[in-house]
Amino acid sequence: MRVRSMRWPMALVLLMAAGSTTAAQVDQRTLRAGESELHVDVVDVADADRRAQLQGWLEEVAGATLTAFGRYPLRSARVRITQIDSNDESPVPWGQTLRRGEPSVLLFVRRDASLAELRADWTAIHELSHLFHPYMGGDGRWLSEGLASYYQNVLRARAGMLSADEAWRRLEAGFGRGRREDSQASLRELSRSHRGTMRVYWAGAAFWLEADIALRRDHASSLDEVLSRYSSCCLRGTGLVEPEAFLSRLDELSRSQVFSALYARYAPSREFPDLADTYRALGIAMRDDRLAFADGPAARLRRSIMAPPASRPAAP
DSSP states (O other), X not given: OOOOSOOOOHHHHHHHHHOOTTTSOEEEEEEEETTEEEEEEEESOOOHHXXXXXXXXXXXXXXXXXXXXXXXXXXXXXXXXXXXXXXXXSSSOEEEEEOSSSOEEEEEEETXXXXXXXXXXXXXXXXXXXXXXOBOTGGGHHHHHHHHHHXXXXXXXXXXXXXXXXXXXXXXXXXXXHHTOOXXXXXXXXXXXXXXXXXXXXXXXXXXXXXXXHHHHHSSXXXXXXXXXXXXXXXXXXXXXXXXXXXXXXXXXXXXXXHHHHHHHHTTOSSOOOOXXXXXXXXXXXXXXXXXXXXXXXXXXXXXXXXXXXXXXXXX
């Protein structure tokens, strides 16, 4: 879910999502990748050029998710784009992923948002990234929002929407926001209570970054590969999967203890994780409050995360 100052009552969100296909004008298109489909509905937009623009924007964003493992994670899911009047500075003031019935991503787009603004925004890729994981309830909110926050930067870099260096800078900016949350509550407690949003999102992103590094460096694998296997065997668009059960299955699929070991460290933690070793493994250092990028073996690992699949260098 996108975190903005704007909050829409759930009943209103569900009402707008359900809509009425008889009363609303819906431009419907289907994007396909292998046997997976993403159905895209642009709702109540009279101007044909604007409908085409919104469809083209979403197709570009959806294409970025294919850099993970070449298909959409679910056999079928839906995206519903609705225009709204809003004073919010964001071109997409609200986004949410629903698990009731057909898995659906809802995107509420500012009516006057330009294509350039939409392409620069992270909300759509964040919400589409939620389709990579099962619903884990309140206890797993930090894992689900963390995965979407991690991938919103990684996938856009792979698709050329950001440079790799800029993606790392945006991740670090998020980690900085997470560090400033000082409630001293555990990550699990914050997740359950819907407090400490910045630590929930960005400690979660740090979890998945650490997992990705460990898989690439020590297990000749990657987060993409493990999630692809999970998608093939186990991922459902609806229903609750407990966080421990999800991570245990990822351990099995990766033939490792990467996920359960990180979970045991992260979930009860009352402070933001120390990423010094993580940055060292990536060849990243902080100099005068800015990221500096080194060459060498660490650079190969760093580049393997952000590179498009066809050009991805082997991790050391």
